[in-house]
Amino acid sequence: MTRLGFLFFALWLAAAGARAEIPLAERRSGSEFMSPATRAMQDDEVTGPAALWLLEGEERWNGKVGAVGKSCADCHGDARQSMRGVAARYPAYDAARAQPITLEQRIIECRSARQQAPSLAHESRELLVLSAWVARQSKGMPIVPDADPRSAPFREAGRAAFELRQGQLNLSCALCHDRYWGRSLGGAPIPQGHATGYPIYRLEWQSLGSLARRLRSCTTGMRAQPYPAGSREAVDLELFLMWRARGMAMESPAVRP
Amino acid sequence: MARVVVTLPATARKGEVIEIRTLAGHEMETGFRRTELGVAIPRDIITSFRCTYNGVEVFRAELHPALAANPLITFHTVATESGKLEFRWTGDKGYTATHVAQITVV
Numbered sequence: 001m002t003r004l005g006f007l008f009f010a011l012w013l014a015a016a017g018a019r020a021e022i023p024l025a026e027r028r029s030g031s032e033f034m035s036p037a038t039r040a041m042q043d044d045e046v047t048g049p050a051a052l053w054l055l056e057g058e059e060r061w062n063g064k065v066g067a068v069g070k071s072c073a074d075c076h077g078d079a080r081q082s083m084r085g086v087a088a089r090y091p092a093y094d095a096a097r098a099q100p101i102t103l104e105q106r107i108i109e110c111r112s113a114r115q116q117a118p119s120l121a122h123e124s125r126e127l128l129v130l131s132a133w134v135a136r137q138s139k140g141m142p143i144v145p146d147a148d149p150r151s152a153p154f155r156e157a158g159r160a161a162f163e164l165r166q167g168q169l170n171l172s173c174a175l176c177h178d179r180y181w182g183r184s185l186g187g188a189p190i191p192q193g194h195a196t197g198y199p200i201y202r203l204e205w206q207s208l209g210s211l212a213r214r215l216r217s218c219t220t221g222m223r224a225q226p227y228p229a230g231s232r233e234a235v236d237l238e239l240f241l242m243w244r245a246r247g248m249a250m251e252s253p254a255v256r257p
Numbered sequence: 258m259a260r261v262v263v264t265l266p267a268t269a270r271k272g273e274v275i276e277i278r279t280l281a282g283h284e285m286e287t288g289f290r291r292t293e294l295g296v297a298i299p300r301d302i303i304t305s306f307r308c309t310y311n312g313v314e315v316f317r318a319e320l321h322p323a324l325a326a327n328p329l330i331t332f333h334t335v336a337t338e339s340g341k342l343e344f345r346w347t348g349d350k351g352y353t354a355t356h357v358a359q360i361t362v363v
Binding site for chain 2: 047049051052055056203207
């Protein structure tokens with residue numbers, strides 16, 4: 001290849017890379033790719049499957065735990081007011097750790113540092129019900145990604161992870177969710193992969209699960225090494241995904257097939 | 258932990274067909290699955306559901322493996338008189354859950 005040809009090739013590659021990102025107006029929530037039956041399940045707030053987790057979440061929010069004998073509500077009051085819009089801006093930069101942290105990490109930290117209660121494990125039922133109850137209060141609100149400039153390098157790391165081809169199938173997140181969304185994968189439509197409704201009730205799991213679990217399940221599907229729960233890479237990726245879904249409406253807790 | 262959600266109209270006209278939606282929180286372990294070590298996970302499901310309307314049975318269901326977790330059972334009945342609807346779920350490992358709802362028929 002001549003030097004000029006190579007230059008053109010490089011330019012084409014750069015253009016293809018820039019084109020890959022979905023224009024803001026064309027973004028669609030995962031719920032638009034679901035069957036009407038699954039959508040009805042998500043819209044049913046009273047007897048939808050996530051209702052059970054929300055009931056328990058409210059109970060735990062008001063329940064006193066730990067050595068201090070305080071409940072979440074003792075400091076934060078009624079979550080319906082105090083937690084409005086909170087989940088829509090997480091992961092957020094945490095000055096003490098000098099890095100962004102997820103909503104789940106914030107709950108874990110609050111619980112062990114402020115309530116002095118035994119730490120909560122990632123994906124434990126107790127953490128899921130609490131994060132669902134907090135995230136529920138942002139339902140319908142637009143996602144406002146963390147604007148702290150100190151988060152920017154972490155977000156860029158997340159973008160790099162999103163675009164990185166990895167695993168035995170040599171796939172990247174971007175390949176399916178930016179370029180081939182709307183097509184089929186094993187009979188199921190490929191959504192755009194916007195993290196608007198976490199924690200989600202996933203029919204395949206028959207349970208509620210976090211975004212981190214969804215990402216692990218996607219990564220194993222790519223036959224790549226999943227990021228451990230709460231790891232730097234996992235949080236960066238979540239941070240980028242929320243930025244990617246900026247302005248879209250929160251659906252938590254959503255239902256997905 | 259037996260958690261259930263039941264929705265039905267609080268008031269209804271006499272003779273009106275009302276919809277009752279019930280959701281029971283339950284893992285519904287089928288008994289067909291095995292652990293990573295090959296040990297069978299014992300069956301743990303809700304086996305029966307019953308609804309009585311002022312003591313008269315209006316709906317009953319037998320549940321089996323292959324039902325999804327957190328079974329949602331929706332059914333209809335005719336509002337005949339004001340009173341009490343009692344719901345009862347029973348299952349493996351001594352599982353029971355009950356719920357009582359009031360309805361006013363005008």
